[in-house]
Amino acid sequence: QVQLVESGGGLVQTGGSLRLSCAASGRTFSGYAMGWFRQAPGKEREFVAAISWSGGSTTYADSVKGRFTISRENAKNTVYLQMNSLKPEDTAVYYCAARRTSVPTIYEYAYAYWGQGTQVTVSS
Numbered sequence: 001q002v003q004l005v006e007s008g009g010g011l012v013q014t015g016g017s018l019r020l021s022c023a024a025s026g027r028t029f030s031g032y033a034m035g036w037f038r039q040a041p042g043k044e045r046e047f048v049a050a051i052s053w054s055g056g057s058t059t060y061a062d063s064v065k066g067r068f069t070i071s072r073e074n075a076k077n078t079v080y081l082q083m084n085s086l087k088p089e090d091t092a093v094y095y096c097a098a099r100r101t102s103v104p105t106i107y108e109y110a111y112a113y114w115g116q117g118t119q120v121t122v123s124s
Helices: none
Strands: 002-007 010-013 018-026 033-039 046-051 058-060 068-073 078-083 092-099 118-123
Touching: 002 092, 018 033, 018 092, 018 118, 033 068, 033 078, 046 068, 046 078, 058 068
Parallel strands: 010 118
Antiparallel strands: 002 018, 018 078, 033 046, 033 092, 046 058, 068 078, 092 118
16 A cells, blocks of 8 residues: 655745645555646546656646646655646646556546645635
8 A cells, every 4th residue: 555645735826836745655656657636626636747657758738738847756755746837727636646557647547546635726
């Protein structure tokens, strides 16, 4: 079992930046791809970004491409989501997820482990 804990959320103005962190513990997440998803009020959860185990492969939702960057430090069992040029439509609860293979995917059902989420609110 892998436990995931997100942090770094908060309130920020339009155009601001935040960096989310996701710390993994428990069973090693060696070899796991990681993803970030988000869920806005009244909407379904959606894919944001994903990264391979090596960090050499990343993929992003079109809505965040060029503004968000996913990265990881395997030695620290931590994945990050750097969010720049934030917009009010980025307001959501952000979830970190781990997949039991090294290949990232945009599909929510492919991730076996999930964190509890961290709130990001972007004011206009």
